Amino acid sequence: MVHDADHAAQCIKLVPIFQTLSDTERAEIAPLVKQRHFAVGESLFAAGDTVGSLMIVAGGQVKITQIAANGKEQLLYLLNPGDFDGEAALFTNSTRQNFGTALAPTDVCMIRRQDFQKQLQTSPQLALNILNAFGQRLASVAEQSTQATTASIEERLANYLLETAGDKTDDFKLPMKKKDIASYLGTTPETISRKFREFTDNGLIEKLAVNRFRILDADSLAMVE
Amino acid sequence: MVHDADHAAQCIKLVPIFQTLSDTERAEIAPLVKQRHFAVGESLFAAGDTVGSLMIVAGGQVKITQIAANGKEQLLYLLNPGDFDGEAALFTNSTRQNFGTALAPTDVCMIRRQDFQKQLQTSPQLALNILNAFGQRLASVAEQSTQATTASIEERLANYLLETAGDKTDDFKLPMKKKDIASYLGTTPETISRKFREFTDNGLIEKLAVNRFRILDADSLAMVE
DNA sequence: AGTAATTCTTGATTTAAATCAATTTCTTTA
DNA sequence: TAAAGAAATTGATTTAAATCAAGAATTACT
Structure with missing residues (x-):
């Protein structure tokens, strides 16, 4: 059996924000880390929950969704091992605005809000790392927002x-169902289906198997508009 | 004539992230602050610039825009006195992804990247404040992104x-041209025009003067979908 | 004040994508 | 492995919003 301390050490190794810390700092953080397991479909948190902990995905996959005013669910992003969530609200006293659901059997490392904030007081490097990660996520969400308001569905799907x-253009697997891709891109499964067909007919992509594709013409795909 | 030190003190008072600092900490920051003035239409920075400074708007107004892949300009947000920009990239070594342009005669307080990062090392409270501000902006951008993918133009305009x-429902001024509102909401001036007319015809809003409106039925406006 | 240059409005038309509906394919589980 | 359930595809139709085009209202300029 694996000890909790081992899990904690693993989490700390895994996560970019902890990687550049000194051994001393890492040793201080390790005891603050608690590990939890979630089965497929299980909820990590729901909108309205008070944010108690920073959550770091150690293994598995988590989808973060939001319910829009009109009741439609939108998929915001996926968390893979090393990704974390909860930072946004960790510092704002607010409640969660979104939902986290395990898409695969998932292990999560958690650090309680108070513990984490206390640690920040004595570890400027940790603060810088968090700010860095924050900056990247902000840029990525801003980019997503711009795409949503300026690009066609076709362009968004191509991107x-x-x-x-990534670099596996000759054989890659879609990490989620078309239904979720539709939600992520702000469209419907029917439209996604049609665009896939169009891309295939025009020789831009090739279907290898269920959910597996090859990109035949990356240049044209990048120029879709 | 007003001295630079006075300007710096003013900036520091103005900005939420500095407000909760101790007098000692504030005194350390003051000498790091440089002030600059921009005329209407003048560019504060452009995409591709390396991020040299954190910029804090002391007076005036600045629009932050982005050029999408298809060449269309999108207005991302406006900066009013007390707002700041550049945090996202301050910690990521990256270049700016967007444009900042003065909409009014604008005074900006700037703190150089290195100076600011050094200050963070010794001021955990400052780091927490920045993280807090970051969290709020992230939440706001995420909300904007969700609206863009799930809500109709009509709903977005109503919101x-x-x-x-705000609370001035019986007489408020639009802070920007309809053209810019269109860009901000990801639509065209024509559509904005038609929606304004529709809202007016349906008794939701009333035009008081050029660019001045009254909200007649906030409840219905909030329920538009 | 008067003219030029923007910005805004309104109408007519086109177009991208949503919706509705019916199969087909794939996945799960009994 | 058969049956049930879920997900994906395809077609027909509708709809929201973009585009194109012309005129009216504002704002800026000399």
């Missing part, structure tokens, strides 16, 4: 495919 | 009017 494929 | 009016 999504290029991002998702 | 925009309610936000802009």
